[in-house]
Amino acid sequence: MNPARSTAAATVLATAAGLLAAVATPASAAVSCTSPVFKRTFYANTTFSGTPKKTDCDSVIDQNWGTGAPASGLPSNNFGVRWTVTRDFGSGGPFTLSASGLDGIRVYLDPGTENARKLSLWTNTSTTVSKSVNVTVPKGKHTLRVDYVNWTGSAKVRFGYTPRTSATVDQVKPLTPTGASATYDQATGKAELAWAKNREMDLAGYRIYRRAKGGAYPTTPLATTTSVSYTDSSLPLTGAAYEYSVRAYDKAGNESPGTAALPVTTADRTAPGVPGGLSTASEMDGLRVRWTTVTGAASYRVYRATTADGTYTRVGATAEGSFVDTSTAADATYYYRVSSLDAAGNESARSAAVSGEGPDLTPPSAVTGVTVVPTEYGFHISWDPNPTPDLARYVVRRGELWGDEEQRVCSLYPGYYVSADTTSYRYETVPDGEESCFIVDAVDDDGNSSFQWTGEAQIVVATELDLTTPDPAA
Structure with missing residues (x-):
């Protein structure tokens, strides 16, 4: 029992002419008890009439006053005590109301409504009487009232209300948790979830589910807790988006619908693969x-x-x-x-x-000392050895002369490869007295061509020997 001191308050009404009257406020009105604590009022009669002699708060209805008075100013016989409490039963469900005592006890659910009385042991007895009854409490807020009277003899009373948690009896799902939120800490990589406490008396805890955004929630929860908050430290740090849902479950195993999706986007600290x-x-x-x-x-x-x-x-x-x-x-x-x-x-x-x-991008030096001597088989071409250290070969190229006497151009044919340790080449062609032009190009082992890189080369012009037999008729 948790008694609370009560005092009567007075309201003084004033007029311009002075004090008019003083109105006493009943002691019962000055006491406020926080649910689920009962508000208890004592009466010096068994009809609960008149002004209560005392009002206080009582967390548990379990008193044994014996043959004495329950409070100062009350008789030891023919008194009444009334307890009331209004509380949120959440989703409601099946409950058991139990009462016992000497003498009369009555229990009401939402007094003033139809069929409000749920339990009655209203008799003057010298033997302890007790009774239990199963009721279904609708969801939401409801008021319980317990009336007890003692006519004569010893006085004692006990009352309790408990949810029935058998899975075969309780098939009422808890309400969906409210006030759910999720925040993400970029520094720690953790998600913080919080929600309001459910009102169900048979609540067992909460289940947290997590999914990739747009996916489906798994059948197995990420975590289970009896708290109203949860820290998820297992998020992959990939920059992906996730969603959470919180569900309440009761002692019968019933699970509530999930909260609306609570989104978070993780920090990306995961590197891609190695090339x-x-x-x-x-x-x-x-x-x-x-x-x-x-x-x-x-x-x-x-x-x-x-x-x-x-x-x-x-x-x-x-x-x-x-x-x-x-x-x-x-x-x-x-x-x-x-x-x-x-x-x-x-x-x-x-x-x-x-x-x-690293590639060699330096071409050989230009070939020098090129000479071309016409012969009976074509031309004999020679040149000076090229000093390039990585010289790979020479390319001997012949061409035709285009243009007039003032400006002529050597139009080159594809060439012939000559090894780097050779400085001459026998260029065979049919002698007919035509004029030709020649160059010798140097190429290194990285394929760099002196002529292709610089566009410059020593051009030598030579005329073939004319060994054709004269036409006698001519």
Whole structure:
């Protein structure tokens, strides 16, 4: 029992002429008890009439006053005590009302309505009487009232109301939790969920469900709790969107409908995959590095070192699946590793290393000392040895002269390859006295052509021997 001190309040009415009257406020009106605590009033009669002698709050109806008075100012016989409480029963459901005592007890559900009396033990007895009754309480707020009277002898009373939690009896689902919210902490990567407490007396707890946005909730909950909040620390940090739903469940196993979807979008801290399939190839502009593109990658970074296990320095970035390193030195060997980045800037580990050799973009020097001597078989061509260290071959090319005496152009035919250790070539053609032009081009082992790179070469003009037999008739 939780007694509360009560005092009578007085309201003084005033007029312009002075005090008019003082009206006493009943003691019962000055006491307010917070649900589910009962408000208890004591009467010096068994009809609950007149002004209560005392009003206080009582958390549990379980008193035994014996043969004495229950409170100061009350008789030991022929008194009445009334308890009332209005509370939210949530989804309602099956309940058991139980009462026992000496003498009369009556229990009402929503007094003043039809069939409000649910239990009655209204008799003057010297033997303890008790009774239980099963009732169905509708959802929402309802008022319980317990009236007790003692006519003579000992006085005691007990009352309780409890939900029936058998799965065969209780098939009423709890109400959907209200006030649900979800917030996401970008720094910690955790989602914080909160909701209002359900009013069901047989509530067992709450189940939290999570799904990828647009997907279906799983049959198994992410978590179960008896609290009205939950912290989800298991979210993948991929930048994906998720949705939560909170459901209440009771002791009979009934589960409420879920709350509306509570969305969160996670921080993206997951790097894309590591590029693979690296290869290199020399090009005119430099050394090209290629790789297999990665799903989810927005760009790539290319790192270079001079040894496979050396220090790799970033030399470029691209959104494509290849990169041309234009800063290489000719014939130098380089090692490359590539990483991928997503739109959030997460960088993957670097790929396995691949090597490549910087292209030689320097052509040989021009061939000098070219001489062309007409012979009975065509021409004998010779030239000075070319000093280029990586010389691979010579190309001897013959052409025709176009134009007039003032300006003539040598239009070259495809040439003939000559090894780098040779400085002459026997150019065979049918002698007929025609004039031809010649060049000798030098090509290195990277395919660089002196003539193609510079457009310049020593042009030598020679006239074939005319060995044709004169026509006697002519």
